[in-house]
Amino acid sequence: MTSNEIRSLSDLRIGESGVIDDILAPRSLTRRLLEMGLTGGTRLELIRLAPLGDPLEVSVRGYRLTLRRDEAQAVRLRM
Amino acid sequence: MSTPTRTRPLRVALVGNPNCGKTTVFNALTGLSQKVGNYPGVTVERRVGVRKRPGGEILEIVDIPGTYSLGIRSPDEAVAVNLLMGRLPGERSPDVIVNVVDASNLARNLFLTSQLLELDRPMVVVLNMMDVARRRGLVPDARAMEEALGVPVVPLENHGAEAMDAVAAAVERVAQSPPPKPVVPVEGALSKSLADLEGSLRGRISRAAALLALEGEETLDSLDSSRLDEVRAALESEDPNWWKREAGARYRWIDAHLPCFLEGECKEPVRPDSGTANADRILLHRFFGPLIFLGVMAFVFQGIFTWASVPSDLLESGFNALSALVGRWIGPGMFHDFILGGVLSGVLNVLVFLPQIVILFLFIGFLEDSGYMARGVFIMDRLMRRFGLHGRAFVPLMSSFACAVPGIMSTRTIGNPVTRLTTILVAPLMSCSARLPVYTLVIAAFFGSGKVLGVMSTGGLVLLVLYALGIAAAALMSVLFRRFLVKGEPPALLMELPPYRMPRPGAVLRQTWVQSLLFVKKVWTVILIVTATLWFLQTFPRDESRSAVAATQIEAIESALRDGVSPEIRERLINEKRDIQDGLRSAQLEQSFAGVVGKTIEPVIRPLGFDWRIGIGLLASFAAREVLVSTMAQVFAVGADDEDVASLASRFRSAKDPRTGRLLYSPLTGISLAVFFVLACQCMSTLAIVRRETGTWRWPAFLFGYMTILAWVGSFLTYQLGSLWMA
Numbered sequence: 001m002t003s004n005e006i007r008s009l010s011d012l013r014i015g016e017s018g019v020i021d022d023i024l025a026p027r028s029l030t031r032r033l034l035e036m037g038l039t040g041g042t043r044l045e046l047i048r049l050a051p052l053g054d055p056l057e058v059s060v061r062g063y064r065l066t067l068r069r070d071e072a073q074a075v076r077l078r079m
Numbered sequence: 080m081s082t083p084t085r086t087r088p089l090r091v092a093l094v095g096n097p098n099c100g101k102t103t104v105f106n107a108l109t110g111l112s113q114k115v116g117n118y119p120g121v122t123v124e125r126r127v128g129v130r131k132r133p134g135g136e137i138l139e140i141v142d143i144p145g146t147y148s149l150g151i152r153s154p155d156e157a158v159a160v161n162l163l164m165g166r167l168p169g170e171r172s173p174d175v176i177v178n179v180v181d182a183s184n185l186a187r188n189l190f191l192t193s194q195l196l197e198l199d200r201p202m203v204v205v206l207n208m209m210d211v212a213r214r215r216g217l218v219p220d221a222r223a224m225e226e227a228l229g230v231p232v233v234p235l236e237n238h239g240a241e242a243m244d245a246v247a248a249a250v251e252r253v254a255q256s257p258p259p260k261p262v263v264p265v266e267g268a269l270s271k272s273l274a275d276l277e278g279s280l281r282g283r284i285s286r287a288a289a290l291l292a293l294e295g296e297e298t299l300d301s302l303d304s305s306r307l308d309e310v311r312a313a314l315e316s317e318d319p320n321w322w323k324r325e326a327g328a329r330y331r332w333i334d335a336h337l338p339c340f341l342e343g344e345c346k347e348p349v350r351p352d353s354g355t356a357n358a359d360r361i362l363l364h365r366f367f368g369p370l371i372f373l374g375v376m377a378f379v380f381q382g383i384f385t386w387a388s389v390p391s392d393l394l395e396s397g398f399n400a401l402s403a404l405v406g407r408w409i410g411p412g413m414f415h416d417f418i419l420g421g422v423l424s425g426v427l428n429v430l431v432f433l434p435q436i437v438i439l440f441l442f443i444g445f446l447e448d449s450g451y452m453a454r455g456v457f458i459m460d461r462l463m464r465r466f467g468l469h470g471r472a473f474v475p476l477m478s479s480f481a482c483a484v485p486g487i488m489s490t491r492t493i494g495n496p497v498t499r500l501t502t503i504l505v506a507p508l509m510s511c512s513a514r515l516p517v518y519t520l521v522i523a524a525f526f527g528s529g530k531v532l533g534v535m536s537t538g539g540l541v542l543l544v545l546y547a548l549g550i551a552a553a554a555l556m557s558v559l560f561r562r563f564l565v566k567g568e569p570p571a572l573l574m575e576l577p578p579y580r581m582p583r584p585g586a587v588l589r590q591t592w593v594q595s596l597l598f599v600k601k602v603w604t605v606i607l608i609v610t611a612t613l614w615f616l617q618t619f620p621r622d623e624s625r626s627a628v629a630a631t632q633i634e635a636i637e638s639a640l641r642d643g644v645s646p647e648i649r650e651r652l653i654n655e656k657r658d659i660q661d662g663l664r665s666a667q668l669e670q671s672f673a674g675v676v677g678k679t680i681e682p683v684i685r686p687l688g689f690d691w692r693i694g695i696g697l698l699a700s701f702a703a704r705e706v707l708v709s710t711m712a713q714v715f716a717v718g719a720d721d722e723d724v725a726s727l728a729s730r731f732r733s734a735k736d737p738r739t740g741r742l743l744y745s746p747l748t749g750i751s752l753a754v755f756f757v758l759a760c761q762c763m764s765t766l767a768i769v770r771r772e773t774g775t776w777r778w779p780a781f782l783f784g785y786m787t788i789l790a791w792v793g794s795f796l797t798y799q800l801g802s803l804w805m806a
Contacts, residue, residue, distance in 0.1 A: 027322075028152060029571055034326035035148040036573060037187045042330075048359075051369045052461035055572055061186045064576040066457050068464075071571050 009044060009058065009067075009075035017045035018077030025074035037061040038075060088129065088139040089254055090171050092163055094195060095179035096188050097145035098577040100207040102586060104179050105142045107238035108246065113142075115593045119169065122491055122772060123158045130247055138247060141173065147187070149194045149287055150294075153494050153570075163198060164288060175250045176202040182219045182234070183212035183352075183578075185340060189333045190326075196228065197261040199285035201253040205246055206234040211578060215352055218342040227336050229259040261286050263332045268318035269293075269325060275310050294322060355450075355578040362454055372458050375451075376477050379442045383435050383481035384512055390434035398427045416618065417611075425610030428703060429603045432484050432764065433595055439478050439485040440594050443492070444587030446474075450579045452492075460572060466554050467561030469498040469570065476502065476553070479509035483765050487772055488594060497567035501560045503772060504782055507765050508553040510546050513704040514756050518545055520708050521753045523728035525746035541753070549757050552789065598768070605767040613702050616672040617695075629663040661716035668713050673698050687755065687794035688748035692734075697761070704761045747805065751798040759790035 006021055020042045023030045037060055038044070047057045047064065054069040093108075095101040106113070109128025118125045126142035143162060144155040151157045158167065165172020178195050180188040195202060206219055221232040231249040235242050265273060265286075276289050293311055314321055362368055402419050409415040446452040452474070460470030468476075471493045479486030483506050490506070493499040510518075522538040636656045640649065668674055677694030684694055692714045700707035708727065715730045734743040760766065766779040773779070 023323075028568075031150065031322060031326065032147075032152070032571060032573055034323060034330075035150065035190060037190070037330060039327045039330045048363060049365070050363075050457050050461060051365045054461045055457060057363070057457065057576060061184075063184050063187060066453075066572055066574045066576055068460070068572045071573065 003079050005079045006076050007079055009046070009072040009077055010056070010069050012046040012077070014046055014048060016079070017043055018079045019043050021076045021078045023074055024076060025071070029071065029074065033067075033071070033075065036065060038065075044075070044077060088137040089250065090174045091138050091140045091177055091250055092143050092173035092175070093140055093177050093179060094143045094159070094163065094191070095145060095207075096147055096181060096184070096191060098575060099145065099179050099181040099184075099188060101142065101145060101179040103238055103583070104177075104205060104207060104235070104243075104246075105140065106586060106589070107243050108138075109140055115597070118158050118167070120774060121154045121158065122774070123154050124491075130243070132247060132251065136251065138250060140177075141170075146191065148191055149291065151291075154496060155494055160291070163195075163200075164285075173200060175254050176200050177205055177246065177250060178202060179205045179207050181208045181211075182206045183208050183215055183217060185212075185217070185219065186330070186333055186337060190329055192228065193261075193263050193329045193332065194287060196230070196259050197286040197290070199258050199283075199287075201256060201258050202230045203246065203249045203253055204228060204230055204232045206232060209234055209236060211352070211580075220340055220342045223339045227340070228262060263329050265325070265328070267321075267324070268314055269321045271317075272310050272314040272321075275313075276307075279306050279310070290325070352578045355576075358579055359454070359576070362451070363457065368454075369458050372455050375446075375455075376474070379439070379474075380477060380481055382438050382442060383478060383485070387434040387438050387481075391431055394427065394430055394434070398423060417614070420618070421611035421614040422607070424614065425607035426603075428610055428764070429599060429606045432482065432598070435482045436485040436488065436595050436598055437591055439481075439489060440591040441587060443474065443489055444590050445582045447492070448580070448582035448587055450577045453574060453576050456574060457576065464569075466557040467498075467569075468502055468557060469493055469495065470572070472498060472502040476506055476509055479506040479511060482511050482513070483507045483509065483762070484598075484768050487765065487768050488598065490772065495567075495570035497561075497565050498570065500773065500778070501557055501565050503769055503778070504560055504565075504785075505553040505557045507760050507762070507782065507786065508549050508556065508758065510549040510757060511704075511762075513762070514545075516705040516708045517700075517756045518542055518753055520711070520728055520731065521749040523725055524731040524744075525749040541750075545753055545757050548754065548793075552758055552793075556785075556789075598771075601771040602764065602767040605770070606764060609763040610702055613673075613699060616676065617668060617699060619671060621667060622670055625666060626663060629659050632659050658716070661713075664713055665716040668695065668710075683791075686799065687791065688745070688751040688798040689794075690743060692743075693748075693752065697755075700761050701763055703764070704756060707756070707761075747798055747801045750801065751794045754797045755790045755794040757790075758786060758793045760786035 007018065009018075012018065020038055020040050022040065023033055023038065025033065042060060045059045047059050049056055050066075055066045056069065056072050057064055057066050058072075059065075093101055093105050105126065105128065108130050110130075112130075113126055113128035116125050117123065123144055128140050128142075130138040130140060132138065141162065143159045146156050146159045149160050149163070151160050161167040162170050163173065163176065176195055176198065178192050180192060192204060204224065206221060206224075209219070212219060219234065221234045224232045231253060233242075233246050233249050235246075272293060273286065273289055276284075276292070292307055293314060295311065318324070362371060402423055405418055405423065406415055409418060443452070446455070455473065456470035458470075459473040463470050463472050472490070475486045475490045475493070477486075478489060486506050486509070487503050490499050490502050493502060518541075522541055526538045526541055633656055636652050636659075640652055644652065673695050674691070676698050677691040677696075680694045680697075681689075681691040684690075684697070689697075692711070695714060696707045696710045699710040711731065712727050715727065715734060717727045717730050731744060735741065736743050760783050766783055769779040769782055770776055
């Protein structure tokens with residue numbers, strides 16, 4: 001059901017999900033995201049935003065991860 | 080066949096993700112034997128305990144800080160990785176690794192597991208949180224995991240003695256077997272580079288060490304650095320994304336094996352943790368979430384502020400009783416005064432913080448253990464980041480409104496050293512409860528008397544402004560520090576929201592106890608020395624002739640009282656005696672070293688509207704801010720029995736310069752004094768705890784320095800601009 005549309009995790013709406021296409025961040029941040037399980041082909045779903053709109057809570061590999069908007073910006077998803 | 084007895088304990092390292100329940104396992108394995116401290120030079124907690132085996136062997140178990148991987152990005156991770164590799168000075172390398180795995184979160188936990196398998200050390204995997212996994216429809220197959228990983232996998236149904244014995248038995252078994260082999264294959268350029276390294280080395284190294292070296296995080300002792308740089312450069316040029324591929328390969332391996340690791344069908348949980356999800360719908364609601372969180376914080380704050388006062392008052396009465404006893408035992412004289420004013424007073428100054436520390440750490444313990452703290456961080460992060468801080472800074476800063484000492488101690492929950500230091504440097508600007516007596520005095524003296532709190536009068540408004548000033552100063556300094564002083568990459572959030580669970584009283588109590596003990600151990604010397612010094616400065620030199628004169632006068636009054644007099648005369652005589660004693664104390668204070676200091680700094684503080692009397696107060700209140708009030712009382716010969724602030728306040732307001740006859744202080748002085756106390760670091764205990772938390776005297780010195788300058792400038796502007804405005 002994945003289209004070819006690529007969006008940033010930070011552009012998702014609540015409840016939307018996508019599959020990780022790539023991570024465009026500095027090396028250490030990218031490495032940490034990968035270690036937390038955000039590898040290519042992994043499905044992410046946006047669960048909610050914090051009251052001030054930042055950070056985000058996503059569901060990934062069966063657990064809940066929070067990350068800031070600018071960290072999420074780097075995560076590119078195929079919808 | 081007898082089991083070979085070891086000459087020294089078997090060293091076991093307990094490793095696992097944050098939130099995997101490793102602490103529970105550690106506590107169950109080591110019981111009351113655990114010792115807590117810090118690794119030298121860093122504020123990373125060091126927890127070691129022992130377990131005696133029936134055969135007489137001893138397992139020495141080290142609880143490694145929780146980590147998601149063998150990367151080195153924080154002091155915690157540096158300690159973890161270096162200890163595991165046997166590179167932490169003073170720490171024996173582990174003989175066996177026990178990897179605690181959260182069974183309800185298998186995929187992510189196995190990432191670390193796959194890395195640990197490459198350390199070339201005997202290893203045991205412990206499946207924890209089986210109940211949580213089962214609730215979500217996940218049933219791990221320990222046997223399948225054993226086969227695939229090549230190490231024993233011990234599922235824990237509970238943390239009872241039998242289960243822990245099974246773990247210990249597995250540890251002993253593997254200690255005598257060859258270590259496991261890596262399970263995740265390496266390919267391509269990375270594989271070639273690893274082979275190159277191996278060829279160039281004088282000895283063997285583990286794949287984990289080789290990978291860390293290639294990532295640039297470590298050097299290798301058995302290889303000279305230029306060769307390592309060569310191999311690294313070759314790898315980077317041939318495959319710049321090799322490290323991405325390496326992480327991806329691990330998860331590919333995990334994804335491929337997960338179906339057979341889990342009995343039943345799929346690798347995605349059948350049921351999400353509905354309890355947690357439902358709770359979060361309310362607790363992380365866009366509107367109610369913050370409200371609830373602020374409510375919880377208000378509760379915590381109230382606890383520290385109000386409840387701590389009960390044991391604090393008890394401590395003080397106990398101290399007074401003890402002083403009276405000691406006084407009777409020693410008998411009046413210099414030694415008596417020293418023991419009471421220097422030693423016992425110092426001890427009290429240390430112990431008086433314990434109720435606040437205990438209450439704060441109990442609260443923090445419960446909030447962390449239940450999983451709610453992570454939600455708080457999630458809610459506050461954006462706001463904190465505005466000022467260069469982190470969501471985790473909120474609780475320490477808010478606690479500092481009650482008292483900065485436990486607040487600063489609680490910054491250890493902030494992993495990143497940069498944000499942690501910044502938080503520590505601005506926490507004392509949060510107007511703590513000890514400033515309140517000072518504010519109260521100023522407000523009572525110049526803004527009408529009566530109850531200050533709960534009355535939205537001028538007094539109430541002044542109070543609000545003072546608190547706001549503290550917050551504004553903290554916000555400003557935080558931004559400035561992050562920009563110019565405490566530079567460093569802002570850490571990523573990347574925080575897991577763990578499932579909610581019932582907090583475990585045992586673990587929380589134990590942690591609170593440990594922190595309280597560490598506090599006392601580390602600060603009592605400083606506080607005792609400073610207290611004794613300040614006592615000395617305020618007591619010497621003594622004017623023996625003046626006290627002799629006063630003693631004669633008092634003797635005359637007492638003999639008159641003994642002869643028997645009418646009630647009115649009796650009253651008058653008693654008051655007179657008290658006045659003589661107060662006057663004596665005031666005069667002696669004025670000509671003591673403290674008085675000299677006060678008069679010496681008077682030129683510096685005069686532009687702030689202060690005089691030498693306040694100068695003495697500033698010196699004395701370094702021990703504790705509230706001491707200003709009692710010191711001013713002593714200067715103005717208002718008796719110590721006069722608990723009524725109003726009486727001191729009126730003396731303060733109406734005090735006249737003996738030479739000119741004009742009023743000493745104006746409302747502007749009062750405000751200036753209050754502003755000074757908002758911004759100044761008048762607290763030796765704060766400095767002592769900052770020393771302990773940062774490991775050096777550099778930062779407490781800086782803290783004292785910048786806050787003193789800030790306070791002086793703030794008071795100066797207040798007084799001078801205020802004078803201009805009034806003129």
